[in-house]
Amino acid sequence: MIWNPDFETLPRPELAKLQGERLGRLVDVLYRRVPFYKGKMDQQGVKPQAIQGICDLGKLPFTTKDEMRDVYPYGLLAVSLQEIVEIHTSSGTTGKPVVDAYTRGDIETWAEVMARTLAAGGTTRHDIVQNAYGYGLFTGGLGVHYGARKIGATVIPISGGNTKRQLAILRDFKSTVLACTPSYSLFVAEAAREEGVDLRRVGLKAGFYGAEPWSESMRAEIESKSGALAIDIYGLTEIIGPGVATECEHQDGLHISEDHFYPEIIDPDTGKVLPDGEKGELVITTLTKEGTPLLRYRTRDITYLDRSPCTCGRTTVRMHRVLGRTDDMLIIRGVNVFPSQIEEVILRVDGVEPHYQLIVERRDQLDELEVQVEMNEKMFSDEIKGLEKVERKIESDLYAGLNIHTRVKLVEPKSIARSEGKARRIIDKRLL
Amino acid sequence: MSVQQISIFLENKKGRLAEVTRLLADRGINIRALSLADTADFGVLRIIVNDPTACLGALKASGIIAQVTDVLAVEMEDKPGGLSRVLAALDADDLNVEYMYAYVEKTRDNAIVIFKVDDRERARDVLKTNGIATLGAEALKAL
Numbered sequence: 001m002i003w004n005p006d007f008e009t010l011p012r013p014e015l016a017k018l019q020g021e022r023l024g025r026l027v028d029v030l031y032r033r034v035p036f037y038k039g040k041m042d043q044q045g046v047k048p049q050a051i052q053g054i055c056d057l058g059k060l061p062f063t064t065k066d067e068m069r070d071v072y073p074y075g076l077l078a079v080s081l082q083e084i085v086e087i088h089t090s091s092g093t094t095g096k097p098v099v100d101a102y103t104r105g106d107i108e109t110w111a112e113v114m115a116r117t118l119a120a121g122g123t124t125r126h127d128i129v130q131n132a133y134g135y136g137l138f139t140g141g142l143g144v145h146y147g148a149r150k151i152g153a154t155v156i157p158i159s160g161g162n163t164k165r166q167l168a169i170l171r172d173f174k175s176t177v178l179a180c181t182p183s184y185s186l187f188v189a190e191a192a193r194e195e196g197v198d199l200r201r202v203g204l205k206a207g208f209y210g211a212e213p214w215s216e217s218m219r220a221e222i223e224s225k226s227g228a229l230a231i232d233i234y235g236l237t238e239i240i241g242p243g244v245a246t247e248c249e250h251q252d253g254l255h256i257s258e259d260h261f262y263p264e265i266i267d268p269d270t271g272k273v274l275p276d277g278e279k280g281e282l283v284i285t286t287l288t289k290e291g292t293p294l295l296r297y298r299t300r301d302i303t304y305l306d307r308s309p310c311t312c313g314r315t316t317v318r319m320h321r322v323l324g325r326t327d328d329m330l331i332i333r334g335v336n337v338f339p340s341q342i343e344e345v346i347l348r349v350d351g352v353e354p355h356y357q358l359i360v361e362r363r364d365q366l367d368e369l370e371v372q373v374e375m376n377e378k379m380f381s382d383e384i385k386g387l388e389k390v391e392r393k394i395e396s397d398l399y400a401g402l403n404i405h406t407r408v409k410l411v412e413p414k415s416i417a418r419s420e421g422k423a424r425r426i427i428d429k430r431l432l
Numbered sequence: 433m434s435v436q437q438i439s440i441f442l443e444n445k446k447g448r449l450a451e452v453t454r455l456l457a458d459r460g461i462n463i464r465a466l467s468l469a470d471t472a473d474f475g476v477l478r479i480i481v482n483d484p485t486a487c488l489g490a491l492k493a494s495g496i497i498a499q500v501t502d503v504l505a506v507e508m509e510d511k512p513g514g515l516s517r518v519l520a521a522l523d524a525d526d527l528n529v530e531y532m533y534a535y536v537e538k539t540r541d542n543a544i545v546i547f548k549v550d551d552r553e554r555a556r557d558v559l560k561t562n563g564i565a566t567l568g569a570e571a572l573k574a575l
Binding site for chain 1: 448
């Protein structure tokens with residue numbers, strides 16, 4: 001179902017015209033009200049008048065996550081703080097969090113793009129949406145909430161975790177739509193099986209899964225276990241949260257709400273814009289955002305674009321499901337983590353040297369991170385309990401510091417392969 | 433009296449134990465007693481050898497993590513109740529045995545068991561008070 005045919009099926013020439021107008025207004029506002037962007041544009045020698053249409057986008061500077069952190073917390077506000085009605089941030093595990101400050105208009109946009117998302121998977125006002133994304137600073141919970149409310153569906157704001165309760169609610173309230181991370185949906189399916197509940201008979205018709213990378217084979221498994229359509233959704237806190245892009249019922253790429261979020265694909269090394277179909281880093285410009293609009297934000301997600309018409313009738317560009325990252329960020333059960341952070345934690349443990357390796361696997365549908373740490377004389381003990389204590393200590397420090405569950409394994413010295421003196425840090429065995 | 437045990441870290445993987453014992457064999461090092469403690473991931477091989485210094489040197493030269501641990505070699509009657517009497521004496525004094533294993537050879541009619549306890553000095557005194565002998569390195573070598 002198409003929630004807003006006026007925009008979602010707009011003929012492409014008209015769409016480009018609209019995007020150009022919106023970009024012009026955005027650049028004008030940013031130049032006048034956000035010193036950060038005025039500085040960047042001046043440095044690049046580009047004045048707002050130079051932006052006459054969407055084709056001029058390439059003249060504008062990129063924005064990076066590091067830059068957003070530099071101006072934390074309010075440096076990107078394009079309106080006065082009085083206009084801001086809600087704030088979300090990233091988890092901040094990698095340093096200062098990035099901030100998304102929403103005006104009343106931004107919340108309305110968010111509800112609109114999330115209504116498009118939920119409708120694209122068949123959600124109507126007759127549905128009961130069990131929203132198992134976390135409510136809070138994380139954008140998943142409230143994003144789905146606003147979208148479902150806009151459609152007029154019934155939202156059950158159960159938030160994440162507490163699988164037994166998720167199951168009871170699913171069964172008793174007969175939820176028809178589930179929203180959570182893809183791995184959690186399989187976790188729920190597994191828990192259901194253990195309790196003797198057949199998830200396929202609960203009456204689910206669609207699930208909206210995002211916030212972590214997943215694959216076609218995982219989709220097949222989710223659909224067979226839940227008996228419901230599994231829709232891939234995409235978004236990020238910096239841009240708006242979920243709602244940036246969604247699959248339609250044909251599940252052939254994610255439609256970007258490009259009247260709001262203009263996508264480009266660039267070569268991450270040179271910054272050169274790449275043609276449709278070529279893989280590169282996704283860059284997004286928030287055409288309509290008021291609170292904290294961004295010019296050419298580098299998402300570090302790798303994908304490619306397809307502007308060919310979709311059988312669903314939408315004219316919007318589609319992005320392929322995210323293929324990877326330009327950095328070494330790992331997403332473990334929905335938590336973003338960089339190897340450098342893991343290194344920082346384990347090196348604080350007495351005696352541990354920087355010889356370690358991270359092995360990511362998906363076991364029983366959940367991501368598992370094994371941290372192999374090379375043994376050395378200082379850590380060694382002739383007693384098993386002494387060695388196990390080292391393992392448990394590293395595990396608990398990683399959980400306390402980064403909120404990730406790991407399995408630490410002590411290995412013999414030099415057993416981690418070194419190439420040119422540098423160890424290969426990550427082995428990702430997940431088939432995504 | 434205490435004796436030096438060599439404790440070795442081994443990853444739990446096929447052939448590893450064979451490699452380490454071959455290394456010692458090549459250096460003419462004789463293993464007189466041993467115990468292997470393991471988990472799913474790794475094991476600790478504990479050995480009493482004829483030449484601890486050479487043994488440690490050979491292991492370290494091969495990049496193997498090993499250390500010297502002081503343990504007690506306790507002599508006891510080789511008949512029912514022999515071990516029980518030793519443990520009872522330690523327990524009565526609240527001494528905790530971390531691990532123990534039997535020594536291969538026998539002296540006269542006695543058996544020797546290697547003990548790692550939480551307080552070695554005190555354990556030795558307690559055993560002595562109870563008339564239980566501990567052997568030193570020289571005594572062991574002489575067997």
